[in-house]
Amino acid sequence: MMDETAKEQFKWKFYRLAVELNAIILLVALAVVSSFLVPMTYRLPAVIVMLAIALVLSWNFIINYRLTKAWLDEH
Template sequence: MDETAKEQFKWKFYRLAVQLNAIILLVALAILFFFLAPEPYRLPALIVLLALALVLSWDFVKSYRLTKAWLDEH
């Protein structure tokens, strides 16, 4: 693996790590909101947070597969 490929992989890995951390944070916030949020805001906040986590998870899996295929080539 040459130097430019290493640099590209570093940024691809960084992006995946940030996305995974965001997914974990969104799920944790959804759990907290489920128990601590006032009743009128509980369900909408839970739905929004879990929907964001789901969309981000879908993008994470797609990016992970592309990065893995890219890494197999290099």
């Protein structure tokens, strides 16, 4: 059973993970949409930048997810 402090910590850890995951999904979706809508001269750089940011956020998300899962197993 978790105490109130642990519940509050978990709530914020979960919130952070949810926001990160939503940002990753949004960046990938924007990369797909921009591959059709952005003018040709900026298309490839825009897609590459958005996918690179999504990749970095994904890596960070995986690390934070594993840390949160380990923390949750302890509590």
